[in-house]
Amino acid sequence: MVFRTTRTTRSTPTRVAIAAAAVSLTLLVAGCSSGRTDTADSGTQTLTINKAFDLKTADPGRMYEPTGQLVDKALYETLLTFEGGDVSKVVDGLASLEQSDDAKTFTLTLTGEHTFSDGTAMTADDVVFSLQRVIGLKGNPSFLLDGVTVTKQDDKTVVLTTETPTPALPAILANPALGILNSKVVKENGGTTDETDTAEKFLNTTSAGSGPYVLDTLDLASQVVLTANENYDGDAPGYGRVVIQNVEGATQKINVEGGSADVALDLSGTQAEALGDSVEVTSDPSANVIFLLLNQNPSVSAITSNPDFVKAVKEAIDYDDLVSIAGTGTAQASGVVPSMLLGALPESGALTQDLDAAKADLAKSGYAGESVTLNFPSDISLNGIDFPTIAQRIQSQLKDAGITVELAPAPVATELDAYRNGTETMGLWYWGPDYPDPSDYLVFTPGNVVGLRSGWAEGANPAISTLADAAAAGGSDEERQSRFEELQTALNADGPFIPLLQPGNNIAAAKDVTGVVYNAVWTIDIAALAAK
Amino acid sequence: MSTSTKAVRSPRSRGGRAAHPFLRYALRRVLTSLLLVVGVTLVTFVLTNLVPGDPVAAALGQRAAEDPAIVAQFRATYGLDQPLVVQYFTYLGNLLQGDLGVSTTTHNPVVDDLAKALPATLEIALGAIVLSVIIGVVLGTIAAYRRGKASDHVLRVVSLAGLSVPTFWLALVLYYVFYFQLHIAPGSGRLSSDFTTPPTVTGLYTVDALLAGQLDTFLDAASHLFLPVLVLTLYTVGLLTRFVRTAVLEILDQDYVRAARAKGLPTRTVIFSYVLRGASIPILTVVGLAFGSLLSGTVLVEAIFAWPGIGSYAYQAASHLDLPGIMGVGLLIGVMYLLVNLIVDLLYGVLDPRVRLAS
Numbered sequence: 001m002v003f004r005t006t007r008t009t010r011s012t013p014t015r016v017a018i019a020a021a022a023v024s025l026t027l028l029v030a031g032c033s034s035g036r037t038d039t040a041d042s043g044t045q046t047l048t049i050n051k052a053f054d055l056k057t058a059d060p061g062r063m064y065e066p067t068g069q070l071v072d073k074a075l076y077e078t079l080l081t082f083e084g085g086d087v088s089k090v091v092d093g094l095a096s097l098e099q100s101d102d103a104k105t106f107t108l109t110l111t112g113e114h115t116f117s118d119g120t121a122m123t124a125d126d127v128v129f130s131l132q133r134v135i136g137l138k139g140n141p142s143f144l145l146d147g148v149t150v151t152k153q154d155d156k157t158v159v160l161t162t163e164t165p166t167p168a169l170p171a172i173l174a175n176p177a178l179g180i181l182n183s184k185v186v187k188e189n190g191g192t193t194d195e196t197d198t199a200e201k202f203l204n205t206t207s208a209g210s211g212p213y214v215l216d217t218l219d220l221a222s223q224v225v226l227t228a229n230e231n232y233d234g235d236a237p238g239y240g241r242v243v244i245q246n247v248e249g250a251t252q253k254i255n256v257e258g259g260s261a262d263v264a265l266d267l268s269g270t271q272a273e274a275l276g277d278s279v280e281v282t283s284d285p286s287a288n289v290i291f292l293l294l295n296q297n298p299s300v301s302a303i304t305s306n307p308d309f310v311k312a313v314k315e316a317i318d319y320d321d322l323v324s325i326a327g328t329g330t331a332q333a334s335g336v337v338p339s340m341l342l343g344a345l346p347e348s349g350a351l352t353q354d355l356d357a358a359k360a361d362l363a364k365s366g367y368a369g370e371s372v373t374l375n376f377p378s379d380i381s382l383n384g385i386d387f388p389t390i391a392q393r394i395q396s397q398l399k400d401a402g403i404t405v406e407l408a409p410a411p412v413a414t415e416l417d418a419y420r421n422g423t424e425t426m427g428l429w430y431w432g433p434d435y436p437d438p439s440d441y442l443v444f445t446p447g448n449v450v451g452l453r454s455g456w457a458e459g460a461n462p463a464i465s466t467l468a469d470a471a472a473a474g475g476s477d478e479e480r481q482s483r484f485e486e487l488q489t490a491l492n493a494d495g496p497f498i499p500l501l502q503p504g505n506n507i508a509a510a511k512d513v514t515g516v517v518y519n520a521v522w523t524i525d526i527a528a529l530a531a532k
Numbered sequence: 533m534s535t536s537t538k539a540v541r542s543p544r545s546r547g548g549r550a551a552h553p554f555l556r557y558a559l560r561r562v563l564t565s566l567l568l569v570v571g572v573t574l575v576t577f578v579l580t581n582l583v584p585g586d587p588v589a590a591a592l593g594q595r596a597a598e599d600p601a602i603v604a605q606f607r608a609t610y611g612l613d614q615p616l617v618v619q620y621f622t623y624l625g626n627l628l629q630g631d632l633g634v635s636t637t638t639h640n641p642v643v644d645d646l647a648k649a650l651p652a653t654l655e656i657a658l659g660a661i662v663l664s665v666i667i668g669v670v671l672g673t674i675a676a677y678r679r680g681k682a683s684d685h686v687l688r689v690v691s692l693a694g695l696s697v698p699t700f701w702l703a704l705v706l707y708y709v710f711y712f713q714l715h716i717a718p719g720s721g722r723l724s725s726d727f728t729t730p731p732t733v734t735g736l737y738t739v740d741a742l743l744a745g746q747l748d749t750f751l752d753a754a755s756h757l758f759l760p761v762l763v764l765t766l767y768t769v770g771l772l773t774r775f776v777r778t779a780v781l782e783i784l785d786q787d788y789v790r791a792a793r794a795k796g797l798p799t800r801t802v803i804f805s806y807v808l809r810g811a812s813i814p815i816l817t818v819v820g821l822a823f824g825s826l827l828s829g830t831v832l833v834e835a836i837f838a839w840p841g842i843g844s845y846a847y848q849a850a851s852h853l854d855l856p857g858i859m860g861v862g863l864l865i866g867v868m869y870l871l872v873n874l875i876v877d878l879l880y881g882v883l884d885p886r887v888r889l890a891s
Contacts, residue, residue, distance in 0.1 A: 035727045035741060035749030048725040056637055064593045138602045143595040195605065200639060217729070220638045221649065221848065222721070222840035225728075243725035247838040250704060251720050258712045260719025379851065413853040414585035420597070434595060449598060 037241060047239035047513070047529060050261040053246035055220050059203040060179040061133050064140035066432075066523060069176050070265075071224055071244065073522035076179020076209035079108050079127065079158075080170055084528075085284070085517045087436035088342045090170040094122070094180060094210070095158075097173075103165040103474040108173075110156045116182040117207065117214045117229045124152045129183035131160075132193040141177035144435065167474035168437035175435055176522055182208040212237040212527035222246050226526070238515070238530025249384060256508045263516065264508045265523055268384020269327015272506035280509050280516070283329030285502035286383050287338045287520035290390065290430045292317075292498040297455025301425040303372055305455065307494070308365035314351050314498050315358035316401035317394065322500055325393060326385050329504020335488030336431070336444045338502050340520055342477060343438030343484030351492055351499070358401040371406045375418060376428035378409030383503035390500070391428050422453045436520055438484040442468050444497055445487075454496045464490050557881050565870045572866035573627065576859045577620050583853070587612065590853035591636045610636055610856070623859070632863070633856030637848060642860035645845060650864065651735025652722060653834070653841030657826040659757055660764035665819055668769045672776025673803060676784060687773060694770025700832035703763045707836060710759055717759045720838035724752050760837045764830065768822050775818040779811040786810065812883055820876035824869040 037046060055067040060076050063069070081093035090097070095108040114122040131150045135142055148169070149161045160169065172178070183191070185208045190198030202208075207215035212234060213226035226242040247255060247264075253271045255261035256279055272281045294304040294313060303309055319332045335345035376391045388409055395405040405426070410418075418424050431450065434440050443449040445468040447458025459465070467490055471483040491497060507524065509516045515528040588606050589597050596602045607613040610633075611622060626633065632642035675687040710717040718724055722737050730740040730749050737753035783789055784807060792806050808815075831843035842861055849857030 033745055035730060035744070035746040035752075037726050037728055046726045057639060062639075064596075138596075138599075138605055140593040140596045142602065143593075143599065219648070219840065220640075221645075221844055222838070223725075245721055245725065245838060246840070246844075247720055248835050251707065251836055251838060254708055254712050255719050258715075258719060260711075260724070411585070411851075413587075413590045413851065414583070416589045417584070417586050420589060434593075449594070 045239055045531060046241045046243055047263070047526075048261045049242065049244045049263045049265065049526070050247040050252040050255055051244055052248050052252075052266045053220070055224070055246075057200055057204060057220075058207065058215060058218050058224070059200040060130075060177050060181065060209075061137045061141070061197070062139035062200055063177055067244075069522045070524065070526070071215075071218075071226075072176035072179055073211070074213040074226055074242070074526040075207040075211045075215055076176060076181070077114070077211050078174050078176060078179055080173040082174055082436070082519065082521065084525075085340070085519050087171070087287075087340055087520045090174055093174065095127075097170055099170065103167040103169070104162050106160040106169055107153070108158045108160065112233070114210050114233055115231050116185070116210045117231050118182065118185065119231050120182055120184065122180060122182075122210060123155050124158050125155075126180055126183045127158045128152050129186070129191075129193065130181045131158075131178060133181070133186075133191065133197065134178060136193040136195065137197055138195055141175070144172050144175060144177060165472070165474045167480065168435060168439040171437040172435045174521065179209055179211070182210075213242065216241070234527075237527040242526055249381075253508070256510065259510070262510045262513050263524070263529070266384065267506040267508055268381075269329055269504045269506060271384060272328045272504075272508060275508055278511065280511055280513075281328075282507045282509070282516050282518055283504050284518045285329060285331040285339055286505035286518075287340060287436070288382055288430050288432045288503060289333045289336055289338050289499055290382065290385075290428070290501045290503065291333070291336065292394065292500060293424070293427045293429065293450075293454040294496045294498075295422070295425050295427075295455040296460060296496045297422065297457075300423060300455055301372070303365075303367060303370060304425055304496075306365045306367070308361045309367055310496060312358045312361035312365060312367070312401065313398065313403065314492075315354045315361060316398050316403060317351070317498065317500070318353045318397050319351065319500065320353075321397065322390065322393060325389065326501055326503055329383075329506050330385070331502045331504075333499035333502045335485075335492060336497060336499050337438045337441045337484060337488060338433065338520070341433065341436050341438055343441075343471075343481055343488075345485050345488040345492075349485070349489055349492065355401055362402055367403070369402070369404055371404045372426055373406050373408050373424075374426040374428060375408045375410065375415060375424040377412035377415050379411050380430075382430055383505055385501070385503045387428055394428070419453055422455050424453075427454070433520065438480065439472060441484075442472055444491060444495070450497075456496055461494060464494065553885075554881050558878055561874055561877050565874045568870050569863075569867060570624075572863060572870070573624060573859075574620070576862035576866065577623060580855050580858050580862070581616055581619075585853055587636060587853045587855050606636075610634065612855075627863075632860040635849070635854050635857045635860075637852045637854040637857060642856050645857070646842065646860055646864055648735065649840060649842045649845045652839060653827060653830055653843060655722075655736045655738065656757060656760045656764060656833075656839065656841070657823065657830065659761040660768055660826055661819070661823045663761065663765045664768035664772055664822065667765070668772025669776050669808070669815065671769070671773040673780050673808070675773065675777040676780035679781065684777075687777075691770040691773040694766050695774070696770075697766075699763060699767055699829075700836060702766060703759075703833050703836040706759055706763055718752065718755050720836070722753060722756050722839065723749070724756075727752050760830075760833055760839055763833050764826055768826060771822055772815075772818060776811070776815055779814040780807055782814075783807050783810040813880055816876050816879055816883070820872045824865075824872050827868050828865045 051067055053067050054065040056065055057063050058071055060072050063072055078093045079095040080090045080097060083091050092111055094114055095110050098107040116122060128150050135145045147162050151159050153159050186199050189202035204218050212229055212232045214229045216225040216227045218224050224244045228237055228240045249266050249268060252264035252266055256264040257276055272283060275281055294310050295301050296305045298305045323330050323332050332350050334347055334350040337344045374391055376387045378388055380387050391407055395407055398405050419427055419429060445451050446456045446460040446465050467487040471487050505518050507516055507518060512532040514530050514532055516524060588603050592606060611619055635642050635645055638645055671687050675684045678684045711719060727749050730737060730744045730746055733740050733743050738750055741750035741753055789806050792802050830841055831847050834841045834843035846861040849861060
């Protein structure tokens with residue numbers, strides 16, 4: 001007797017599985033909800049931005065990375081700010097500024113009735129708490145307010161005082177790291193003005209500011225979602241929802257061309273050149289300055305500490321060639337201060353190639369063909385430019401002048417030590433402004449941070465130190481401009497640094513997105529973007 | 533992959549009854565794996581701390597790193613001011629409580645970071661391994677059966693190509709073709725930007741979307757899986773096809789298979805009941821290895837497809853010299869390997885009694 005069914009009939013487990021799947025699918029379709037957020041209403045329209053993340057936190061008091069600046073600019077307002085891409089002039093933000101002639105007292109008066117995203121009114125107490133918290137946390141941005149005392153004058157006024165002239169303070173106050181927090185909410189969630197503060201976790205889930213957007217979700221590895229702040233005092237932002245995704249450059253290019261991203265922020269010059277007609281590209285020199293340093297400490301290198309050798313290297317480099325390999329948007333750096341900042345040296349002051357002079361200076365220096373080591377971070381790509389590419393090109397250019405260079409690449413995490421300890425013979429690095437003021441570049445003088453990294457101790461060049469002291473003293477914009485120009489001219493002539501490039505910052509956006517303007521501090525103002 | 537080759541002793545329980553051979557075999561393998569986990573912690577800790585470079589310099593901004601007070605606070609917070617031996621035993625002690633330390637990059641507990649990243653990697657790795665096994669076994673068996681014929685040569689070339697093509701290049705090309713040119717696949721990431729993440733239950737978006745009853749989210753998440761799974765599958769299929777072919781060829785030469793074929797048994801019966809059964813242990817071995825390498829080798833694929841899995845996390849941790857993060861990922865991958873090996877070894881015992889009784 002045969003009890004089994006024929007082979008063509010499905011077995012019981014298979015039938016059960018099929019039936020279960022069919023029932024589940026039916027139930028699902030019948031009772032399903034939607035996970036989609038977009039509607040026809042433009043107020044909830046989603047803007048998608050692609051950015052290669054270096055995000056560590058959304059807490060303004062601890063944030064000091066480009067992605068953090070981009071995000072916090074949308075969430076928090078600052079006392080002073082910049083308009084569009086012009087970072088050479090500070091304008092009123094939440095407050096107006098009155099500054100003493102000696103640049104030691106700064107009186108900030110709230111410009112209106114500002115409210116936080118929970119509807120609470122902003123007072124001077126919130127300002128004092130926010131700034132004191134940045135100082136007390138001892139986080140990455142704490143140095144911005146080094147030596148600054150914050151006091152409340154009345155409910156609308158806060159006074160900042162410094163012991164030494166600090167003409168850069170207004171530009172510093174425009175940094176999103178100094179965004180004003182809702183002190184009551186932050187204190188309720190562990191906020192203090194010292195190292196015991198535990199509010200970071202809260203500020204990574206909920207924003208407590210008065211900016212055009214509020215934080216919806218933050219995933220440091222993959223994406224940040226912002227939604228419009230219903231209590232925002234200014235004009236409502238163009239998009240109701242913004243998704244900032246962590247995507248690397250090559251994929252960003254395909255995404256923005258294909259339409260799954262509206263804005264791509266990290267395209268190299270070459271990628272930007274190859275984009276189709278469906279996207280608009282904004283190319284500007286970035287505020288990063290790539291430079292070469294030659295160590296002035298004879299115990300590190302007798303060759304690079306020779307002034308004639310330094311001069312020869314400056315004359316041997318083909319700057320135009322370096323600009324051409326870096327692609328769209330890139331410019332030669334005239335001095336250490338980037339072109340968009342007050343105090344930048346005009347193009348006419350930039351170093352130029354002169355191979356004959358290089359050979360003559362090389363002969364004077366007594367250089368006999370010894371190999372000189374060039375250290376650089378092998379895994380850094382700045383605005384799409386790889387450091388190894390620049391290093392190789394410099395090696396070949398210097399070879400034409402008779403200088404033998406040995407390349408010594410290393411991962412940035414390991415090479416940083418040698419750079420910061422001042423033990424590199426020749427180094428290829430970059431400096432991005434901590435704040436958009438030329439005083440940030442006084443680090444390139446004898447005895448200061450980058451000066452020491454190139455073995456340039458205090459007193460190594462008294463003439464340059466005198467020029468640096470004059471530039472640090474402040475003064476009118478015109479005075480500061482001419483003093484910094486003078487300083488950089490002297491640095492180009494006698495300093496151990498060779499300013500090379502300001503790599504291009506290329507932003508690609510879909511054609512229906514308006515308001516894309518590059519800003520050296522926060523890359524773009526997300527709230528200024530709108531659909532055509 | 534280790535198969536126990538020593539004879540298993542037959543200790544008797546207190547009551548005098550011998551424990552079941554499989555139970556003894558399994559217990560022995562579990563204990564060995566636990567010892568290996570301790571070894572993994574030591575290796576990851578030593579290697580991580582041997583890396584030249586100061587995690588403080590990598591974690592702090594240029595200016596903050598110049599401030600001795602901030603540097604001292606950072607070192608104290610992350611226990612970097614302690615001698616290495618003390619750091620290791622503190623690490624081990626914390627590990628026993630499920631604490632992998634706090635990431636110097638994200639400031640989150642490493643356990644939380646990994647718990648978020650692992651499901652993303654598992655979602656593509658599981659999909660890729662299932663597809664690879666099905667395709668690899670079929671193609672490998674066909675190639676073995678058609679040994680020396682045109683189809684065998686073609687399959688060998690195809691599998692070699694799958695193994696040789698760099699995965700990041702393949703990923704970019706497939707992304708360009710399927711997303712940009714053919715519009716079959718969606719953009720990068722796990723979900724389109726106009727969708728919200730489904731409520732987290734398992735961390736697998738497809739499963740969580742179904743549990744939440746969000747069919748559109750499920751379909752979107754599933755469509756995002758297509759390309760990364762395809763890339764990983766193409767690589768793994770090459771490996772499996774070659775290996776299955778070799779294993780099947782070996783079995784085909786066995787007397788019992790010849791006898792079965794000579795008796796005139798249908799090909800399907802010969803393949804499933806004799807050949808594949810005989811080849812199952814070597815195939816299982818390579819499947820375990822392939823799954824392990826999938827878990828640890830998704831870095832570039834995750835980078836291209838903006839996939840926030842453990843590969844992306846490992847890359848981020850390494851580039852920031854985030855020691856707790858690096859050790860966490862190293863330990864996780866090590867444990868996953870050991871777990872897969874353990875499962876494979878236990879399956880040996882199930883499939884082949886000779887393994888558990890004595891070998």
